[in-house]
Amino acid sequence: MTLRNVVIVGSGPAGYTSAIYLSRAGLKPLVVTGALTPGGQLVNTTEVENYPGFPDGILGPDLMDAMKAQAAKFGTEFVSADVESVAEVSADGNDGKPTYHLTLDTGEELDARAVIIATGSSYRKLGVPGEAEYSGHGVSYCATCDGFFFRNKPIVVVGGGDSAFEEALYLTRFGSSVTLIHRRNEFRASAIMVERARANEKLTLLTDTVVTAIHGEAPAAPAGGLKLALNKPAGGLSLGGNAIGGGLAVPAAAPAVGNVSSIDIRNTVTGETGTLETKAVFVAIGHTPATGFLGDLVDRDEDGYVLVDGASTRTSHPGVFAAGDCVDRVYRQAISAAGMGCRAALDAQEYLTA
Ligand SMILES: Cc1cc2nc3c(=O)[nH]c(=O)nc-3n(C[C@H](O)[C@H](O)[C@H](O)COP(=O)(O)OP(=O)(O)OC[C@H]3O[C@@H](n4cnc5c(N)ncnc54)[C@H](O)[C@@H]3O)c2cc1C
Known part of the structure; x- marks a missing residue:
């Protein structure tokens, strides 16, 4: 079997950026793109307004197609599959360094001198009626990405950790009001975050409460006035972080759903139910990094994020690097x-040429 210089696992911004750098360096990388979402999370959204270089924004799928084309131009190869396992094999024939054996879900096998893990993570979902339907229409998983679209509108954030509080505080810059809903009476978030939230006039904390359903208004009339801005938010056609990429005709054919208008809630102590009007539901209950296939190969933290050495992308295993949302x-x-993908490529290049 051919011993490749480097196999990159994952084809989001981290994976494609690594590929651009390594192929320009003449190292002929191969990208295993992932079977379901080649291009990564951004293929599931519409407009990306905060990626530098695109003053008018760019559609997520177009951005990822451009990154892929740039990597292909310099000689990157691509295989459409999921990696099922990565194992170290003998150091023979590789200057005393380990080599790695990757098994793909297609049955194909690859050997490589170095591996870059760029498999991203997926948002945890609430799992309530309306969540999937209104993803991209008011249901979002990323305040930084989408807060801007809800200026002067009531916003709900669900969660009780530091991320939920950070998102809620950030969203007070945009929303007319922000209600943070948490299923318990105590928060996992640090005391200082909770204090800041309590001191913020725009923010209301609703404890012992769960969201049981998300509702929306009737779809807007088609044609011309497609409300792309309001419809854009994250999760756009998000199918559980593993949506089918590529062919989503997001802006051309607006799905027949309106935008979020209200949620049903239930008090977990009294059982009392109610309805809350809102234009946005930001779900901030955590992420799951896609790193289970690594087994014990590299050190990961308790949530599965790959641990790297300081500011580098070196993992606990020599020759294995990791970048992006999985770290x-x-x-x-x-x-x-993308920035971390660049660093992984440079780290791998140094390792391979040392
Ligand atoms: C709906 C939505 C909207 C967003 N909007 C914005 C925005 O406007 N601006 C912004 O900056 N960020 C936005 N983000 C966040 C951004 O998309 C992520 O931060 C970024 O994509 C992370 O890049 P990544 O390369 O680490 O991983 P990902 O983009 O998640 O890519 C991971 C890749 O790994 C592959 N993969 C996973 N497991 C395996 C495996 N076992 N074998 C092979 N391949 C595998 C997947 O198929 C995928 O190709 C948004 C996210 C979502 C979900």
Whole structure:
């Protein structure tokens, strides 16, 4: 079997950026794109307005197609599959360094001198009626990405950890009001975040409460006045973080759904039910990194994020590097994933040529 220089697992901004750098360096990388979402999370959204270089915004699928074309131009190869496992094999014939054996769900097998893990993460879902239907129509999983679209509108955030509080506080810059809903009476978030939230006039904390359903208004009339801005928000056609990528005709054919208008809630202590009007529901109950297939190969934290050595992308295993949302539980943006993909490529290049 051919021993490749480097196999990149994942084809989001981190994976494609690694591929651009490594192919330009003449190292002929191969990208295993993922079977269901080649192009990563951004193929499930419409307009991306915060990726540098596109003052008028760019559609997520177009951005990812352009990244792929740029990687292909310099000689990157692509295989459409999921990696099922990665194992270290002998160091023979590779300057005393380990080699890696990857098994794909297609049955194909690959050997590589270095591996870059860029498999991203998926948002945890509430799992209530209306969540999937109104994803991209008021249901969002990313305040940084979508808060802007809900200026002067009532917003709900669901969650009780630091991320939920950060998102809620951030969203007070945009919303007419922000209601943070948490199923318990106590928060996992740090005391200082809770204090800040309590001190913010725009923010209301609703505890012991769960969202049981999300409702929307009737769809707007088709043609001309497609409300792309309001319809854009994250999760657009999000199918559980593993949506089928590529062929989503997002802006041309608006799905026949309106925007979020209200939610049903239930008090977990009294059982009392009610309805709350809102234009947006930001779900902030955590992420699941797609790293289970790595087994014990590299160190991961308790939530499954790959651990790297300081500011580098080196994992606990020499020759295995990791980048993007499968490492980064904080920033989780396309540009930060791309930046880390660049670092992984440079780290791998140094490792391979040392
Ligand atoms: C709906 C939505 C809207 C967003 N909007 C914005 C925005 O406007 N601006 C912004 O900056 N960020 C936005 N984000 C966040 C951004 O998309 C992510 O931060 C970014 O895509 C992370 O890049 P990544 O390369 O780390 O991983 P991902 O983009 O998640 O890509 C991971 C890749 O790994 C593949 N994969 C997973 N497991 C395997 C496996 N076992 N084998 C092979 N391949 C595998 C997947 O198929 C996928 O191709 C949005 C996210 C979502 C969901």
